[in-house]
Amino acid sequence: MKLLFGGAAGSFANGFWIEPSRLSVTRREISCPRLPAALDGLRVGVMADIHFKPDQDEALLEEAVATLNREKPDLIALPGDFMDEDPAVIAPMLDLLKKLAPAHGVFASMGNHDGWAFGGAGMRQRFEKAGISFLINRNHGIRVRNENLVIAATDHIWLGKPDPAATLRGITAKTPVIALVHEPDYFDELTEWRNIQLQLSGHTHGGQCRVPFVDYTPAKVAYGRKYIQGAFQRGDSRLFVTRGVGTVGLRVRFACPPEVAVLTLRAAV
Numbered sequence: 384m385k386l387l388f389g390g391a392a393g394s395f396a397n398g399f400w401i402e403p404s405r406l407s408v409t410r411r412e413i414s415c416p417r418l419p420a421a422l423d424g425l426r427v428g429v430m431a432d433i434h435f436k437p438d439q440d441e442a443l444l445e446e447a448v449a450t451l452n453r454e455k456p457d458l459i460a461l462p463g464d465f466m467d468e469d470p471a472v473i474a475p476m477l478d479l480l481k482k483l484a485p486a487h488g489v490f491a492s493m494g495n496h497d498g499w500a501f502g503g504a505g506m507r508q509r510f511e512k513a514g515i516s517f518l519i520n521r522n523h524g525i526r527v528r529n530e531n532l533v534i535a536a537t538d539h540i541w542l543g544k545p546d547p548a549a550t551l552r553g554i555t556a557k558t559p560v561i562a563l564v565h566e567p568d569y570f571d572e573l574t575e576w577r578n579i580q581l582q583l584s585g586h587t588h589g590g591q592c593r594v595p596f597v598d599y600t601p602a603k604v605a606y607g608r609k610y611i612q613g614a615f616q617r618g619d620s621r622l623f624v625t626r627g628v629g630t631v632g633l634r635v636r637f638a639c640p641p642e643v644a645v646l647t648l649r650a651a652v
Contacts, residue, residue, distance in 0.1 A: 411647070415651065416651040418650040425457050427646045430461055431461065432625075434628075434629030435466060437472060444479050462565050466497060468500045469500070481515065490515070492517070492537070522553070534561050547572070554577075561579075561582075564583075565586050566605075567609070567624045568607060570584070578618065587607035590602065593637065
């Protein structure tokens with residue numbers, strides 16, 4: 384009984400007080416068919432699902448920003464859910480996010496909570512004033528190592544208005560695309576339109592609480608039931624789903640620590 388009680392108490396303490404603040408860094412190589420050879424080794428930082436609560440999460444977000452800056456990625460993607468329901472958190476959060484300093488820019492997209500709480504026009508205005516490109520059903524081309532690369536992003540999927548035709552408009556067939564789509568299960572639909580070198584998503588929080596050792600997620604969320612965390616592929620397209628940084632509902636994580644990711648893209652040979 385003592386062992387059982389001690390184990391339960393330890394798990395409770397870990398889930399509520401330790402793990403939600405214990406940032407992890409995932410470094411992973413992603414093989415991308417049709418990626419130009421000049422872009423082999425491109426490094427992309429990913430941070431999603433901040434769900435910023437200034438009184439609880441400031442130190443965690445500061446650490447996440449500092450960690451990504453130390454990794455020196457070529458660009459950084461922020462695929463949505465910056466808040467729970469209070470737009471007042473945007474200003475103090477952006478004071479931290481605007482310190483991100485990759486060589487080729489920071490790109491953000493809508494999450495479902497962002498759309499429900501605030502809406503796209505207000506989000507875009509505030510993020511772009513802070514120097515962060517905020518894409519909603521549109522794309523932005525950049526030049527990296529003398530190669531064209533397009534960053535595209537849809538609107539959020541859950542009660543949003545995703546428009547893949549507008550998102551991918553004007554992109555030539557040979558131009559590589561990195562897509563930000565908050566909800567990962569939309570991967571199957573987006574890749575019906577064209578090959579996507581890499582879709583970056585969050586939304587699931589990796590399950591937020593998982594059963595250790597058996598890779599099981601008890602609770603799943605709409606539009607995040609098929610792809611929970613990690614890397615996936617469909618044809619020549621690739622998907623990476625991050626566990627995210629913050630929490631929704633109770634501030635608890637178990638066997639699923641907060642994560643920033645640094646992905647190194649590899650041209651398939």
